[in-house]
Amino acid sequence: MTETTAAALPSRLPSRLTTAFDIPRPPGLTWYVQAQQPIGYEISLTRGLLSPANPALAKAVGADGRGGVRALVVVDRVVDELYGTALRAYFDAWRTDATWVVMPGDEETKSLEQVVEVTRAMTEMGILRRTERVVVVGGGVLMDVVGMAASLYRRGAPYIRVPTTLIGQVDAGVGVKTGVNDGTHKNRLGTYYAPEVTLIDPEFLRTVPARHIANGLAEIIKMALIKDADLFRLLEETVAHISSDTLADCGAAMSEVVSRAIAGMLDELEPNLWEGVLERSVDYGHTFSPSLELRADPPLLHGEAVGVDMAVCVALAAGRQYVSTADAHRALALIAAAGLPLTHPVFTPELLQVGLADAVKHRDGLQRLPLTNGIGSCVFVNDITAAELSRALDFVHAYADQTDGPDQ
Ligand SMILES: NC(=O)c1ccc[n+]([C@@H]2O[C@H](COP(=O)([O-])OP(=O)(O)OC[C@H]3O[C@@H](n4cnc5c(N)ncnc54)[C@H](O)[C@@H]3O)[C@@H](O)[C@H]2O)c1
Ligand SMILES: [Zn+2]
Structure with missing residues (x-):
């Protein structure tokens, strides 16, 4: 932080309190704030992500198999039908206490309401602000919706992406953009918010329609x-x-x-x-x-x-x-x-x-x-x-x- 002032003060805080309220004549006092936020996240291509023998997803939520770890898992409805059993078995095997939210992942439902549904689930679960993660498992729509929810919740909570469509794996799951549609405006509302990690397993693509x-x-x-x-x-x-x-x-x-x-x-x-x-x-x-x-x-x-x-x-x-x-x-x-x-x-x-x-x-x-x-x-x-x-x-x-x- 730097100061520019007509009559420069020796430090950010004046030595005598009375001068704090003694605003000088124009141009007055101006403070300039400058900060940088380092961004780092990992994208991993892995096989057998839902096999309990693969520790990648457990590691991402901080589980070591000894219990006491919670996560909010938001799953695309279609993905839940296809992989829900394997997903639940995985978290059980790693003794992770998962709270499940299943929601549609279609373009028509990609809205602010869906974002709020996720943030409400975070509130209901009482998710810890820094150490408990939201995991999103689905296509580009859910990547964008849950990423936005994570960025808004208490101004930013950690989340993990597991993209299950090709577009999710090569595009939506890879960058830092989140967003939802507003009327006919595509992705009009959104944020830039990186996940902690994106875990890509091509096996999910087996069930993706041509x-x-x-x-x-x-x-x-x-x-x-x-x-x-x-x-x-x-x-x-x-x-x-x-x-x-x-x-x-x-x-x-x-x-x-x-x-x-x-x-x-x-x-x-x-x-x-x-x-x-x-x-x-x-x-x-x-x-x-x-x-x-x-x-x-x-x-x-x-x-x-x-x-x-x-x-x-x-x-x-x-x-x-x-x-x-x-x-x-x-x-x-x-x-x-x-x-x-x-x-x-x-x-x-x-x-x-x-x-x-x-x-x-x-x-x-x-x-x-x-x-x-x-x-x-x-x-x-x-x-x-x-x-x-x-x-x-x-x-x-x-x-x-x-x-x-x-x-x-
Ligand atoms: N944030 C970004 O940088 C970025 C980049 C590209 C695209 N996007 C967004 O991504 C969206 C498109 O993504 P999408 O094509 O993945 O759409 P989508 O999330 O709607 O998924 C497509 C359909 O596939 C189903 N599905 C998901 N995984 C499946 C699986 N493994 N097997 C069978 N069905 C499955 C879903 O239920 C859905 O019906 C758009 O909203 C676009 O704006 C965002
Ligand atoms: Zn695109």
């Missing part, structure tokens, strides 16, 4: 397009074989796909955790998609909207010769082969402009639109015109019609 695997692949393709040409080629080679089972089996190729995606994401996030810099390459595919995601009826999954957004961004890059037409077609082919849509009836030139205008507000007055600069690298632009948006849409539609792709 549509939700494609959903997660969108974020992996994003990382490939903006920063990892090797990952792009690996995806081209393997995409036809990527499934819940192959991801859960986690052989060499799938392990490389998932690890490269996580490592690339962390590389981008770590130097810019609080988004002080608004040119974020990980925003690729996230400029127009928020407007589409909640407007589409029936609603699109997050990754599906990202797929449609990435397709138009690939076309925008081709329009500016940042990528060759051949590479643009490779990118569109990969997005389609992953089972993602390239176009959507709601995704019109008008909606693109609405989306871009909203992104400009989110990005503090400039477009800061990430585009691929050759596959595997990224450039930011601020001068995309309405005409370019229309031409880019035409480019994608022409490709989709010609390949008879999944044009919806």
Whole structure:
């Protein structure tokens, strides 16, 4: 803390009390506070997380098998049906006294009410402020909801993430963002709040439906397009074989796909955790998609909207010769082969402009639109015109019609 004052005082506290109330004439007294908060958290990829022989989750909640440890475990309703018995057996084996909250993990329920439901459960349990943990087991929705609850409860309580969807494992479970929707505004309310640890077990993916695997692949393709040409080629080679089972089996190729995606994401996030810099390459595919995601009826999954957004961004890059037409077609082919849509009836030139205008507000007055600069690298632009948006849409539609792709 430093002081700036017209008549500088010798220390923060005046020596004679009477002077404390003797406010000097303008500019008066000004104090400036500066502090830094170190952030550190771990992301571990592990197998057999729910096997009592695996100590990772027990260690994360501070259990050593001797009892006397409590935790609040918030589980996605679907995950509870599939893995609830194994989860309970795990905590029993480690003699952890778990309080259970089971809640839906769907986009429609991702609201402030859900956050308050979690904080109320923390209050009811009387969770200790620093030593007892909240564990969230579920997809991206529950990661965001419980992370936000943990950040608000007594202004910050420790929590542990166990993501169970592909998007949770490569994206939502990896960074520090929490949030909920407000009306049609995606993630309008939220915080930055790191977990103590994220524990990723690919085995959870075995039960994830194909549509939700494609959903997660969108974020992996994003990382490939903006920063990892090797990952792009690996995806081209393997995409036809990527499934819940192959991801859960986690052989060499799938392990490389998932690890490269996580490592690339962390590389981008770590130097810019609080988004002080608004040119974020990980925003690729996230400029127009928020407007589409909640407007589409029936609603699109997050990754599906990202797929449609990435397709138009690939076309925008081709329009500016940042990528060759051949590479643009490779990118569109990969997005389609992953089972993602390239176009959507709601995704019109008008909606693109609405989306871009909203992104400009989110990005503090400039477009800061990430585009691929050759596959595997990224450039930011601020001068995309309405005409370019229309031409880019035409480019994608022409490709989709010609390949008879999944044009919806
Ligand atoms: N905070 C971030 O940085 C960040 C990053 C990316 C995405 N997100 C958010 O994540 C959300 C999308 O995540 P999501 O796709 O995981 O959605 P989700 O949490 O809704 O999960 C999708 C569906 O899968 C079910 N499910 C979860 N695990 C399962 C399993 N192992 N087997 C079978 N079914 C399972 C859920 O019940 C749900 O119905 C969006 O709200 C998005 O905004 C946040
Ligand atoms: Zn995303």
